[in-house]
Amino acid sequence: MAGYNDRTLEQQAQRILNDVADQGRNPKALMERLASLRIEIPSWGFADTGTRFGKFLQPAAARTTEEKLEDAAEVHRRTGICPSVAIHVLWDFPAGWDPQVAHRAHELGMKIGSINPNLFQDQCYKYGSLANPDPKIRAVAVQHCLNSIELAKEAGSGLLSLWLADGTNYPGQDSIRDRKRRVGECLKQIYAALPDGMTMLVEYKPFEPAFYHTDIADWGMAYIFAREVGPQAKVLVDFGHHLPGQNIEQIVAWLLDEGMLGGFHFNDHKYADDDLTFSSIDPYAAFRVFHEIVSADDPDHGPADIAYMIDQSHNLKPKIAAMIQTVTMIHELFAKALLVDRQNLAEAQTRGDIVAAETALRDAFFTDTRPLVGAARIQMGLAPDALAAHEASGYTQRAAQERAARHGISKGGSYA
Ligand code: PSV
Ligand code: MN
Numbered sequence: 001m002a003g004y005n006d007r008t009l010e011q012q013a014q015r016i017l018n019d020v021a022d023q024g025r026n027p028k029a030l031m032e033r034l035a036s037l038r039i040e041i042p043s044w045g046f047a048d049t050g051t052r053f054g055k056f057l058q059p060a061a062a063r064t065t066e067e068k069l070e071d072a073a074e075v076h077r078r079t080g081i082c083p084s085v086a087i088h089v090l091w092d093f094p095a096g097w098d099p100q101v102a103h104r105a106h107e108l109g110m111k112i113g114s115i116n117p118n119l120f121q122d123q124c125y126k127y128g129s130l131a132n133p134d135p136k137i138r139a140v141a142v143q144h145c146l147n148s149i150e151l152a153k154e155a156g157s158g159l160l161s162l163w164l165a166d167g168t169n170y171p172g173q174d175s176i177r178d179r180k181r182r183v184g185e186c187l188k189q190i191y192a193a194l195p196d197g198m199t200m201l202v203e204y205k206p207f208e209p210a211f212y213h214t215d216i217a218d219w220g221m222a223y224i225f226a227r228e229v230g231p232q233a234k235v236l237v238d239f240g241h242h243l244p245g246q247n248i249e250q251i252v253a254w255l256l257d258e259g260m261l262g263g264f265h266f267n268d269h270k271y272a273d274d275d276l277t278f279s280s281i282d283p284y285a286a287f288r289v290f291h292e293i294v295s296a297d298d299p300d301h302g303p304a305d306i307a308y309m310i311d312q313s314h315n316l317k318p319k320i321a322a323m324i325q326t327v328t329m330i331h332e333l334f335a336k337a338l339l340v341d342r343q344n345l346a347e348a349q350t351r352g353d354i355v356a357a358e359t360a361l362r363d364a365f366f367t368d369t370r371p372l373v374g375a376a377r378i379q380m381g382l383a384p385d386a387l388a389a390h391e392a393s394g395y396t397q398r399a400a401q402e403r404a405a406r407h408g409i410s411k412g413g414s415y416a
Helices: 009-022 027-036 065-079 099-107 123-127 135-155 176-192 219-229 248-257 283-295 319-339 342-351 354-365 370-379 386-393 395-407
Strands: 084-088 111-116 159-162 199-203 233-238 261-266 307-310
Touching: 009 027, 009 370, 027 319, 027 370, 065 084, 065 099, 065 319, 065 386, 065 395, 099 111, 099 135, 111 135, 111 307, 123 135, 135 159, 135 176, 159 176, 176 199, 176 219, 199 219, 199 261, 219 233, 219 248, 233 248, 248 261, 248 283, 283 319, 283 354, 307 319, 319 354, 319 370, 319 386, 319 395, 342 354, 386 395
Parallel strands: 084 111, 111 159, 159 199, 199 233, 233 261, 261 307
Antiparallel strands: none
8 A cells, every 4th residue: 555554665755855866955954854843732632622512522532631641642652743732721720730740741751832821711701801891801811821921931831822812793892993902011011921032922813702803813913913012922823713715825924034923823724713634625725834934944044933833623533643644744745845846946936937836836745745754754763654553552442441430431412
């Protein structure tokens, strides 16, 4: 069978690398860049989640933060490029920071990654958090972010990742401009508490849960807020947070050029913020984003410092398998972007040869990069087929049994 289980995988990888060498490029550097990619996995990708209509429970789903870390460690064990876990403060630490969790993460060979404050689930946030008309509620929200910065310091994390659900549902519900100023003011207070070396990421989303206007609805708004507060703030682009037809790679290119792209949330979508596994719908769109990222590599300073994070929530696929699938897709598409013959592309662009320029992208996109990813995994001492290795390990079956014994059988029910 072709793909990761092909016995000639390493020879196929060599053939691709020979072509790279023929283009006058360094195949070793390409393999090093491929192996050095790091992707953060979200703790919330391993718990039972659903839609607003209901949850379908999985016997192996993680029910404690420790179990989420164990599942994340299984993804890293198979893929070799996912050593950190994003934390959602109230979902993972409902009773406050627990140093035991960081200890357990280290035991598992994992680090705590970005810290995501939760500014949307408490009753007080009915009319918003940082944009709320009531200064007392804004103070509660700011305090939660300050506590999250403390938590980040204790966990050894350098990223505070902010997403606001704030917005309004009806025209006239509140003043859009007043809300903008309230958010800006609160962000300044939060920014002032950042220690050196910690980055604040500002994420945007066009709608949901608010359906008339969202306070940080697009990259321009996130950019303005980030720029206003200071150099440690950057924009976070979530692939699923764009209206249909939006040219996401252009946003990425602009933010990179402005030095303002701080992070990326990988998932895929067909209609809205569907949180599907990455590239399940449109791999070419995802490839074009990676192409812009690799194009922006600085010849003197190397790649831009971007936090690559997954933000998906698959309620039907088995969770660890879905995560490995996403990591593998990211790795394969990143490899395709590395294969673009940029010299050839630049020459075609200069000549105004549109067909040749587009062909330079398509040649790379249609190259099967599984041999390169498989070879990178072999170099890391891993099995080339991460998904098959995970499935053969029996991890999910064991987790289902142990977790049922520990917590009892999960009960079905609505999302509430
Ligand atoms: C909001 O839809 C979002 O993309 C934010 O990043 C949240 O932190 C995350 O999803 C929660 O699943
Ligand atoms: Mn997100």
